[in-house]
Amino acid sequence: MSGELERRYRRVLRLLPGYYRAQWEQDMIGAFLDGWLTGDPESDEYISRVARPGWAEVTSVAGLAARLYLGGAGAPRRYFAWGQAVRRAVLAVLLVHAVLAVDILVFLERGRRLVGWLPPPPASLVIAAPGGVWGMAYYLASVAWIASFVTLAVGHYRTARVLAALAIVPGLAALIQAQLTGIMPAPFASWPFWVLIDLAPVLAMTAFHRNAPPAVPLPWLLALPAGYLLVYGPLLALQATGNSAWLPDFPGLCCILVSLACLAHAPRAWSRRAGGTGPWSLTLVLLAAVAGAYRIVTLSYYLHDPHLITVSLTELLIVLATVVLVAPDAVRAQTATPAPPPYPRAMTA
Amino acid sequence: MTGQAFFVLTALADEPRHGYGIVGEVAELSGGRVRLKIGSLYGVLDRLAAEGLIEPDREEAHDGRLRRYYRLTRDGRGALAEEAELRAATARVVRVKLGLAGAEAAG
Numbered sequence: 505m506s507g508e509l510e511r512r513y514r515r516v517l518r519l520l521p522g523y524y525r526a527q528w529e530q531d532m533i534g535a536f537l538d539g540w541l542t543g544d545p546e547s548d549e550y551i552s553r554v555a556r557p558g559w560a561e562v563t564s565v566a567g568l569a570a571r572l573y574l575g576g577a578g579a580p581r582r583y584f585a586w587g588q589a590v591r592r593a594v595l596a597v598l599l600v601h602a603v604l605a606v607d608i609l610v611f612l613e614r615g616r617r618l619v620g621w622l623p624p625p626p627a628s629l630v631i632a633a634p635g636g637v638w639g640m641a642y643y644l645a646s647v648a649w650i651a652s653f654v655t656l657a658v659g660h661y662r663t664a665r666v667l668a669a670l671a672i673v674p675g676l677a678a679l680i681q682a683q684l685t686g687i688m689p690a691p692f693a694s695w696p697f698w699v700l701i702d703l704a705p706v707l708a709m710t711a712f713h714r715n716a717p718p719a720v721p722l723p724w725l726l727a728l729p730a731g732y733l734l735v736y737g738p739l740l741a742l743q744a745t746g747n748s749a750w751l752p753d754f755p756g757l758c759c760i761l762v763s764l765a766c767l768a769h770a771p772r773a774w775s776r777r778a779g780g781t782g783p784w785s786l787t788l789v790l791l792a793a794v795a796g797a798y799r800i801v802t803l804s805y806y807l808h809d810p811h812l813i814t815v816s817l818t819e820l821l822i823v824l825a826t827v828v829l830v831a832p833d834a835v836r837a838q839t840a841t842p843a844p845p846p847y848p849r850a851m852t853a
Numbered sequence: 854m855t856g857q858a859f860f861v862l863t864a865l866a867d868e869p870r871h872g873y874g875i876v877g878e879v880a881e882l883s884g885g886r887v888r889l890k891i892g893s894l895y896g897v898l899d900r901l902a903a904e905g906l907i908e909p910d911r912e913e914a915h916d917g918r919l920r921r922y923y924r925l926t927r928d929g930r931g932a933l934a935e936e937a938e939l940r941a942a943t944a945r946v947v948r949v950k951l952g953l954a955g956a957e958a959a960g
Binding site: 510524527528530531532533534535536537538539541543560561563564565566567568571578714715 | 855871872873874876890891892893894895896898899900903915916918919920921
C-alpha cells in the first residue's frame, strides 16, 4: 500500500552512512510515512503513487548525512577521521585567507600612510589601492576573513560560518558584474579561486557541528602572524631585490606550501612511534587535492607561454610527489583513528 | 541543551511516543513555531540516546510498518527538569527587567 512512497524515502535515506541506516532507517521510514498515510486504503494507495519526499525533508536528511560523514565525538573511526581532516583543512584554508587579508590590510595601511610613524614602503612594492564601494567591500571582506578564522579557531562555529558566508559575497558580486560588463570592479579573484578557495571551505564548515571537537586555538592563532612572516617575508624579499620573476602565482604558491607541509609531516607519518598522525595526513591529502585542482584549472591562463606551462606542471608534479609520502598514513587513518567518547566538549582537534 | 532537544524531551515527559508522534507533540507544545523535520528529529534522538537521556520503550506494528516508541530515562527526566528550571529562572529575570512581573501581580 505504501510501497512506492516507501521506496522513494528509502532512496533519500541512502544518503546516510550504512551504520546509521542499520540503526535508524526503519524507524525513519515509519515516521516519514506516518506524515502522509491516513489509514484509508484507497486514499493511501493514491498518496503512495503521487506523493514525493519534499525538498525540506531531503535537505534535512542531507544535512544529517553531512554531519554523520564528517563525524565528531562518538562517531565511527572512519567518519571521525574524515571529520577531523575536513575541519583542519577548512581551518588551513581560512588561515590562508586570513594571511592574504593581513597582507591586504598592511598594504592598505602602507599605501595610504594610515599610521604616520611607519616608514613608507619602497616604490616597487606600492600597489594601487582600490577605492569606492568595491574597494570598501574588498577591505571589509578581508576583515571578515580574519574574524572568521579567529572565531572558528576559538570555537564560535556559527559566528565563523556567518562571517565566512558574508566574506565571499563581494567576490561573487564582482565576478557576476565582470561577467556582465567585462570589467572587474576591484582586485577580486577568478571563478576558480572563488569556487575552490572561497565557496568550498564555507560549505565544508558543515563539519563544525555540535559534536565536533573544538580545535586547540593557540597554535592556529599563532599560525596567523607566523604564516604572514614566513610567506610574505621571502616574497617581499624577492620583489624588493628585483627578482619578481621567481615569484610563483597564487595556485603555484598553494602547491609549494602544501608540498612543504607534506615534507614536514612525512617523518611523523612514517614513524611507528608517532600515533594519531592519520587525520593530519588526510588533511594534507585534501589540501593537496584542492591545490592540485586549482593548479590544473588555472593552466589555461598560460596556454600562450610554454615556459609558464612547464613551471605550472612542475608545481603540480611536486605536489603529487610529496602527497604520495603521506597518502598511506591517510589511508590507515580511516581505520586507526580512535574516535573520542560520545559528546564531551573538552576534546582537542 | 538546544531548543530542539528541549522540546523533544518535553514531548516525551508525559508518555512514550514514536517518531511522528514526537513531531506532532513538539508542534503542539510550541504553538506551531517548531516543526521538526524527520532528518533533524533523528539527529536529536540519536544524540539524546547516546547521552543516555532517552531510550527505546517498545516497538509496535502499525499498518504494516514499524513504530518504535521512546521514553525518558531517569537522567533524561533530571536533565529536562534542570533545563526547565534554568529557562524559567531566565524568563523571570527577563520579565522583571521588562517591568512585566509587577504589572502582572497588580493585574
